[in-house]
Amino acid sequence: MSLRLQPVQVATNSDDTESQLVFADGYLVAVLVCLSEQHEDEAGKWFL
Amino acid sequence: MVRMDRQPVVLLAESDAVIGMDLSDALERAGYRVLGPVNTAAEALRLLVQEKPTIAVIDVILKDGRCTELAHTLRRLDVPFLVHSGSQQDERLASEFQGAAWLSKPALSTDVVISVNELAASALAQAAAVRPPKLDTTANPLIRKLEGFTTLSDGDRVILARISAETRLVAPGTDLVREGDKPEGVFLVMAGMACRHKLRANGARQIMAYLVPGDLCDLDVVLLSRMDHTISTLSNCRVARLAPETVVDLLENHPRITRALRKAQLVDEATLREWLVNVGRRSAPERLAHLFCELLVRLEVVGCASEDAYELPVTQVDLADTTGLTSVHVNRTLRELRQKGLIELRRGRLRILDLPRLQALAEFRPDYLHLGDQAAA
Numbered sequence: 001m002s003l004r005l006q007p008v009q010v011a012t013n014s015d016d017t018e019s020q021l022v023f024a025d026g027y028l029v030a031v032l033v034c035l036s037e038q039h040e041d042e043a044g045k046w047f048l
Numbered sequence: 049m050v051r052m053d054r055q056p057v058v059l060l061a062e063s064d065a066v067i068g069m070d071l072s073d074a075l076e077r078a079g080y081r082v083l084g085p086v087n088t089a090a091e092a093l094r095l096l097v098q099e100k101p102t103i104a105v106i107d108v109i110l111k112d113g114r115c116t117e118l119a120h121t122l123r124r125l126d127v128p129f130l131v132h133s134g135s136q137q138d139e140r141l142a143s144e145f146q147g148a149a150w151l152s153k154p155a156l157s158t159d160v161v162i163s164v165n166e167l168a169a170s171a172l173a174q175a176a177a178v179r180p181p182k183l184d185t186t187a188n189p190l191i192r193k194l195e196g197f198t199t200l201s202d203g204d205r206v207i208l209a210r211i212s213a214e215t216r217l218v219a220p221g222t223d224l225v226r227e228g229d230k231p232e233g234v235f236l237v238m239a240g241m242a243c244r245h246k247l248r249a250n251g252a253r254q255i256m257a258y259l260v261p262g263d264l265c266d267l268d269v270v271l272l273s274r275m276d277h278t279i280s281t282l283s284n285c286r287v288a289r290l291a292p293e294t295v296v297d298l299l300e301n302h303p304r305i306t307r308a309l310r311k312a313q314l315v316d317e318a319t320l321r322e323w324l325v326n327v328g329r330r331s332a333p334e335r336l337a338h339l340f341c342e343l344l345v346r347l348e349v350v351g352c353a354s355e356d357a358y359e360l361p362v363t364q365v366d367l368a369d370t371t372g373l374t375s376v377h378v379n380r381t382l383r384e385l386r387q388k389g390l391i392e393l394r395r396g397r398l399r400i401l402d403l404p405r406l407q408a409l410a411e412f413r414p415d416y417l418h419l420g421d422q423a424a425a
Contacts, residue, residue: 038383
């Protein structure tokens with residue numbers, strides 16, 4: 001299985017916008033959103 | 049039975065949870081009200097701010113380290129303490145523990161109780177003048193809640209005040225009764241917030257109800273052989289446990305109280321239906337808005353909310369497990385509600401800034417709480 005990431009901006013209605021589309025063998029399987037400072041301890045983590 | 053207003057209070061700080069529970073049970077059987085058990089000095093210090101115990105039982109080392117500050121604080125507050133510790137006896141020479149009664153761990157719980165009895169007897173003799181205020185029935189959340197459902201007599205109020213008097217303080221995150229346990233009485237929350245929940249094997253938790261002051265868990269639960277869910281505290285709580293025979297006496301001999309309790313039970317079921325709609329058919333902002341509107345009404349009835357604000361001692365994870373959302377989604381949604389000028393949630397206190405708009409968002413109608421329709425009772 002090969003994974004490919006594609007940077008994208010997601011409208012989450014929050015400060016969390018920097019995101020990655022995750023493709024597995026050409027199929028979209030996940031959207032990862034990077035948590036912004038508004039999440040304090042969780043900031044910088046990826047939300048599936 | 050030891051009366052509430054004469055009941056000596058023991059602060060129990062013990063790093064081992066099992067020993068803590070064991071000692072707590074033994075002390076309660078001996079007629080003490082136990083603050084804790086807590087396993088950190090920080091928690092013990094926090095309890096000390098809320099209430100000064102008659103005596104304390106502490107360990108030298110707690111989960112957050114050596115309890116030097118705790119020992120000093122107890123001395124400053126003039127609270128005699130017993131050290132129950134597995135630490136070397138030469139610790140006794142350390143200044144903060146000098147002259148304190150000492151038992152080597154593990155001591156028999158009966159020995160701890162005997163030592164506590166001795167300490168308490170001398171402490172109570174010295175402080176005979178200090179007594180907590182008399183029970184005020186108008187401030188009793190159980191009475192306030194049931195009076196919302198039916199008219200009670202003075203006799204009813206006295207009985208309710210009596211059964212709710214023997215409370216114990218329980219730390220946040222404590223299971224009062226676990227799924228699978230045999231129910232041994234009915235819990236009554238007198239202060240703080242608790243919840244009913246189910247825990248999946250993968251650690252996922254669904255909270256099915258909040259129990260606020262005045263809430264009685266499952267009137268007829270003793271008819272069941274096993275609990276089908278767990279009841280845990282979310283914040284520091286003051287909880288009373290009603291023995292099965294107390295409940296039977298209420299149901300057989302006090303018709304007005306029984307009617308009010310049965311109505312409370314129906315309201316619990318109606319509330320559960322609203323919560324089911326919440327997780328099944330409402331959006332994230334609507335779910336939180338509905339919960340906040342409901343809690344305002346419920347807490348106002350029992351005197352725990354002002355007209356637009358109340359203590360909400362729950363974490364975002366608790367809110368997530370209540371509303372079937374992730375904590376990330378809860379965080380975003382709270383922010384959205386704040387930005388719309390609907391609420392303000394700061395340091396465990398929720399202020400509703402625009403109640404009509406929050407109610408409109410949630411389509412909240414308080415009918416299902418059946419307050420004030422006494423005629424039907």
